Amino acid sequence: MAESTHSIANHRCDNSNSRVNDAAAAADDNRLAEEMNNPCVIPARPEDVVGDKRWESMHKRYVTEARTSEPEVVFIGDSIVQQLQFSTIWTEKINSLHCLNFGIGGDRVEYVLWRILNGEFEFNVPIKAVVVFVGTNNTDCTPHEVFEGLLEIVRAVKSKLGGVAIVLPTLLPRGQNPNPYRERNDHVNTFLLDKFENPANAEPGLTENVHVVRIHGGIVQGDQTISHHVMHDYLHLTDSGYAKIFEPVHSKLMQILKN
Amino acid sequence: MVKMHPCTKPLPVEDPDGDQRWMSIHNRFLSETREKDADVIFIGDSILQALQHTDIWNELFAPLHCLNFGIHRDLIQNVLWRIQNGELDNVRPKAVVLHVGTNNHQNTPEEIVDGITEIINSIKEKLPDVYIVVPSLLPRGQHPNVIRDKINLVNEILKSRLPIIPKVELIAIDKGFIQPDGTISHHDMHDYLLLTNAGSKKAFEPVHELLLQLLNEGEPEKDLTPSE
Numbered sequence A: 001m002a003e004s005t006h007s008i009a010n011h012r013c014d015n016s017n018s019r020v021n022d023a024a025a026a027a028d029d030n031r032l033a034e035e036m037n038n039p040c041v042i043p044a045r046p047e048d049v050v051g052d053k054r055w056e057s058m059h060k061r062y063v064t065e066a067r068t069s070e071p072e073v074v075f076i077g078d079s080i081v082q083q084l085q086f087s088t089i090w091t092e093k094i095n096s097l098h099c100l101n102f103g104i105g106g107d108r109v110e111y112v113l114w115r116i117l118n119g120e121f122e123f124n125v126p127i128k129a130v131v132v133f134v135g136t137n138n139t140d141c142t143p144h145e146v147f148e149g150l151l152e153i154v155r156a157v158k159s160k161l162g163g164v165a166i167v168l169p170t171l172l173p174r175g176q177n178p179n180p181y182r183e184r185n186d187h188v189n190t191f192l193l194d195k196f197e198n199p200a201n202a203e204p205g206l207t208e209n210v211h212v213v214r215i216h217g218g219i220v221q222g223d224q225t226i227s228h229h230v231m232h233d234y235l236h237l238t239d240s241g242y243a244k245i246f247e248p249v250h251s252k253l254m255q256i257l258k259n
Numbered sequence B: 001m002v003k004m005h006p007c008t009k010p011l012p013v014e015d016p017d018g019d020q021r022w023m024s025i026h027n028r029f030l031s032e033t034r035e036k037d038a039d040v041i042f043i044g045d046s047i048l049q050a051l052q053h054t055d056i057w058n059e060l061f062a063p064l065h066c067l068n069f070g071i072h073r074d075l076i077q078n079v080l081w082r083i084q085n086g087e088l089d090n091v092r093p094k095a096v097v098l099h100v101g102t103n104n105h106q107n108t109p110e111e112i113v114d115g116i117t118e119i120i121n122s123i124k125e126k127l128p129d130v131y132i133v134v135p136s137l138l139p140r141g142q143h144p145n146v147i148r149d150k151i152n153l154v155n156e157i158l159k160s161r162l163p164i165i166p167k168v169e170l171i172a173i174d175k176g177f178i179q180p181d182g183t184i185s186h187h188d189m190h191d192y193l194l195l196t197n198a199g200s201k202k203a204f205e206p207v208h209e210l211l212l213q214l215l216n217e218g219e220p221e222k223d224l225t226p227s228e
Helices: A007-012 A029-036 A054-068 A079-084 A088-092 A109-120 A143-161 A180-197 A239-245 A247-258 B021-035 B046-051 B055-064 B076-087 B109-126 B146-164 B197-215
Strands: A073-077 A099-103 A129-133 A165-169 A210-213 B040-044 B066-070 B095-099 B131-135 B168-171
Touching (some): A079 A129, A088 A239, A109 A143, A129 A143, A143 A165, A180 A210, A210 A247, A239 A247, B021 B076, B095 B197, B109 B146, B168 B197
Parallel strands (some): B040 B066
16 A cells, blocks of 8 residues: 655654555655655644744643534634634624634644644544635745645544545735735645546545635735735735635535535 | 844834735825824834724724824834834824834843834924823733743833833833733733733723823823822
8 A cells, every 4th residue: 555645744743544544646756755845744833932932822722622612613724714713704603603713823834734733633522624724824835835735734634533524715815916925825726726626636535525615816906906905914804804705614614514 | 143133223124925015014004194184193013903903993092083003023123114214204193102012022121122212212203292102011921931021121111211201101001911820811812912802902991091181182190000
């Protein structure tokens, strides 16, 4: 049986037989070497540069929440997820689906990967859906690296929660004017859509019950700018920005929970 | 390791992410000074930017005709640069609320206070008659830590330096966040740095009270600041 292409990452995580038994495509030597150099697939924690241990505090709080709450939906990701919990669409619509919000500002793909594998996904009740939204902060990584990191996150979620529905909103554009990071995020989205929507790319143990939700359209205006009415600092969403952009995520969750 | 610049040297933010967001935000602030009249301008870092998205901003500060020039992650040097590069031109506010320093964790308390003083001087050059309100720096981190100690020292030094400068009002907003067991609650600061609605009420209602007095063109009452 071919070993998973992410065997390097395997050894760093708690033993998960389901991953070794994945019917993943065999890796050639080049690809394995590439993976070894991809920071996005190696679970990691950020350095506490300031000395106030805030990231660790939040992680521990989330671990406790996982253990003591009875959620049906878990959101995990970066600042855009974290700030979502203060929006009107969250308080009026999304949160009534019994949600937990495990967003941490500044988080990179590999930090979210670490958190999933180190306690934040130890629940006492069955989870119905997981929303994963991270990647924009990996500005030093290629689109392919970010994409592979997101696949690794999907594998990690499945290793913890089996066949749970996984919702992947597409990454959002950023910056007031055109810039390389808009294209970078767009490329990641192309990879995601191709992987999870194209039946030819179906991969047992990876692509089942994963729903990529398009949320990145309609943000960049005709003149190629992003308005501060949608993203107040050209990265983070205003309240009305959240209402418009996360509505498809809300709809998808309603669909999933109905079944 | 590169030595940290002293806080008195104005510095724009180099484009760390490659999408020019900081400069876009600065330029937008410049436009706002040309398009809007403001009685109060808030200028500073993450704490002020986050404040704009709390309920208390809409309820208490928006009615006072405020502009919020807070930028997440700004250092003292960045705020200094912004003031020297137009953000207080073309406006005649009655008060400026200055709140910056928490991100200068690599500087000493003395350097931080020197920087804040330099900002105050720059503001006075632009707006000689304005009141400058300086809320004390807030503690951070769930548990006691070295940065809290540094912030405490900064606040102590500010207490000895600022009261002698005319039309500068130092106001303590940091009391009531550290609980008896030494921790900060995530109900006050959701990430142990940025204020929740509840936390922002606790910290900034006193600032609102002070602004009301200043805008009514009186000197502030003597015992407004809670006693130590």
